[in-house]
Amino acid sequence: MQALKVKFLLVLRNILRHKRCSTISISSVTFGIVALLLASGFIEFIFQDFRETTIRSQLGHLQIVKPHYFEAGKADPYRFLFPDDLEQNLSNNFTLSNDIHPIETIVPRLSFSGLISHGDATLSFIGEGVDPQEQVYFGNALKISTGSNLSADHPDHLIMGEGLARNLGVKAGDQIVLLVNTATGGINAVEMIIGGLFSTVTKSYDDSALRLPISTARQLLRTQGAHSWVVLLNDTNQTDQMLAALRNTLSQDCFEIVPWYQLADFYNKTTVLFTKQVQAIKLIITLIILLGISNTMTMNVVERTGEIGTAMALGVKKFDILRQFLCEGALIGGIGGALGILIGWLLATIISNIGIPMPPPPGMARGYIGEILLTSNMVLEALALAILTTLIASVYP
Structure with a gap:
C-alpha cells in the first residue's frame, strides 16, 4: 500500500512539474469529454421525449389485439373485433392500482377509415x-393546438390533426361529414363538429388522422367492441416485464400483445440515425484526444530524455519507465475526465434550465424545447473513454 502511494505521488509530481504539457493534455481531455456529454445528453433527451410522446399520444406501452391484426386487419377490420366484455375480463386479471401494479390504465380503441x-x-x-x-x-x-379535446358531454365533436384540417380547409367549430363502410357492408354517414385540432410528433399521422368518442364511432360503424386495448404503464422501463406477464396470462390463441417499440417505425428509424451520429461524435472525440495526448506525451518524453537515461543508468527497467508514463497518462485522463464531467454537468444543468428552442425536425409536426439529459451510464462511459484513450496515447511516445 505504501509503495502504491509513493508511485502515485511520484506520478502526480511529474505531472505538476511539467505544467505546460500537463495543462494542454488535461484541457484536451476535458474539452472532449464536455463535448461528448453535451452531445450525448442532448440526443438522450430527444430519445426519451420522442419515446414518451409517441407512447402517450398514439401507441400506449402495449396493445392487446387479436392474432395477425396488424398484418391483415386493414383488409378485413371487422373480423378482428374484441367483444364488449373484454374490459371486465382484463380488469379481473389485473388490478389497476398505481400503488401495487405497474398498469396505469387499459383503454379501448376502434380503428376505421373513410372519407371526410x-x-x-x-x-x-x-x-x-x-x-x-x-x-x-x-x-x-x-x-x-386549437379548440378542446374530446368530451363525453359532446359525442358529436371530433378532433383531427392539424395537417388534415389544413388540407381540408377547415378549423375548429366547422361542421364536416364522415362517410364509412359499416360492419354489414353498407355505407353510413354522420355530421360532426370539429371540436379541436391536435398535433403529435409524427407529421404523417397528423396529416390523415382524426379521433372521436368510441360510442359515436360504434354507432357510425354499426358495430360493437374494439380492435385493440391499449395498456398504459406507470414506467416505460416495465414494458418488457408486463409484456411477459400478459403473454403468460392471456391465451396466445385469442390474444396478441404487441409492445410499443414494434409499432413505432418512425421512432426506430430516428433512433438508429441519431445513434450513428453519436457514435461518429465519439469516434471524432477519441481521435482528438489520441492525437492531442500523443503529441504532448511525445514532447514530454523528448524533454525528459536525460531524466530517462539517468533512471536507466541507475538500474530502472524499461518496463518500469513505460509503466510510469502510462500511469501519468491514466492520471491525466482521470483528471481531465473528472473535470469534463463536472463542467459538462454544470453546463447541462444551465442549458436545461434555459431550454433550447428547436424547430420541427424532418417528419415531425412540431418543434420542441431541448434539454441535456445525463445518465449514470453516460458519465461512466465518458470517464472510461478519457482514461482509455490517454492510456493508448501514452504507449507510443
Whole structure:
C-alpha cells in the first residue's frame, strides 16, 4: 500500500512539474469529454421525449389485439373485433392500482377509415374511436393546438390533426361529414363538429388522422367492441416485464400483445440515425484526444530524455519507465475526465434550465424545447473513454 502511494505521488509530481504539457493534455481531455456529454445528453433527451410522446399520444406501452391484426386487419377490420366484455375480463386479471401494479390504465380503441367532406373538398382519413376519459391518464402528449379535446358531454365533436384540417380547409367549430363502410357492408354517414385540432410528433399521422368518442364511432360503424386495448404503464422501463406477464396470462390463441417499440417505425428509424451520429461524435472525440495526448506525451518524453537515461543508468527497467508514463497518462485522463464531467454537468444543468428552442425536425409536426439529459451510464462511459484513450496515447511516445 505504501509503495502504491509513493508511485502515485511520484506520478502526480511529474505531472505538476511539467505544467505546460500537463495543462494542454488535461484541457484536451476535458474539452472532449464536455463535448461528448453535451452531445450525448442532448440526443438522450430527444430519445426519451420522442419515446414518451409517441407512447402517450398514439401507441400506449402495449396493445392487446387479436392474432395477425396488424398484418391483415386493414383488409378485413371487422373480423378482428374484441367483444364488449373484454374490459371486465382484463380488469379481473389485473388490478389497476398505481400503488401495487405497474398498469396505469387499459383503454379501448376502434380503428376505421373513410372519407371526410367539407364543402366541395373530400379527403380520405384514418380514424380512431377512443374513450374521452383516456386523456386523464395519457396527459397532453397529444397537444390540442386549437379548440378542446374530446368530451363525453359532446359525442358529436371530433378532433383531427392539424395537417388534415389544413388540407381540408377547415378549423375548429366547422361542421364536416364522415362517410364509412359499416360492419354489414353498407355505407353510413354522420355530421360532426370539429371540436379541436391536435398535433403529435409524427407529421404523417397528423396529416390523415382524426379521433372521436368510441360510442359515436360504434354507432357510425354499426358495430360493437374494439380492435385493440391499449395498456398504459406507470414506467416505460416495465414494458418488457408486463409484456411477459400478459403473454403468460392471456391465451396466445385469442390474444396478441404487441409492445410499443414494434409499432413505432418512425421512432426506430430516428433512433438508429441519431445513434450513428453519436457514435461518429465519439469516434471524432477519441481521435482528438489520441492525437492531442500523443503529441504532448511525445514532447514530454523528448524533454525528459536525460531524466530517462539517468533512471536507466541507475538500474530502472524499461518496463518500469513505460509503466510510469502510462500511469501519468491514466492520471491525466482521470483528471481531465473528472473535470469534463463536472463542467459538462454544470453546463447541462444551465442549458436545461434555459431550454433550447428547436424547430420541427424532418417528419415531425412540431418543434420542441431541448434539454441535456445525463445518465449514470453516460458519465461512466465518458470517464472510461478519457482514461482509455490517454492510456493508448501514452504507449507510443
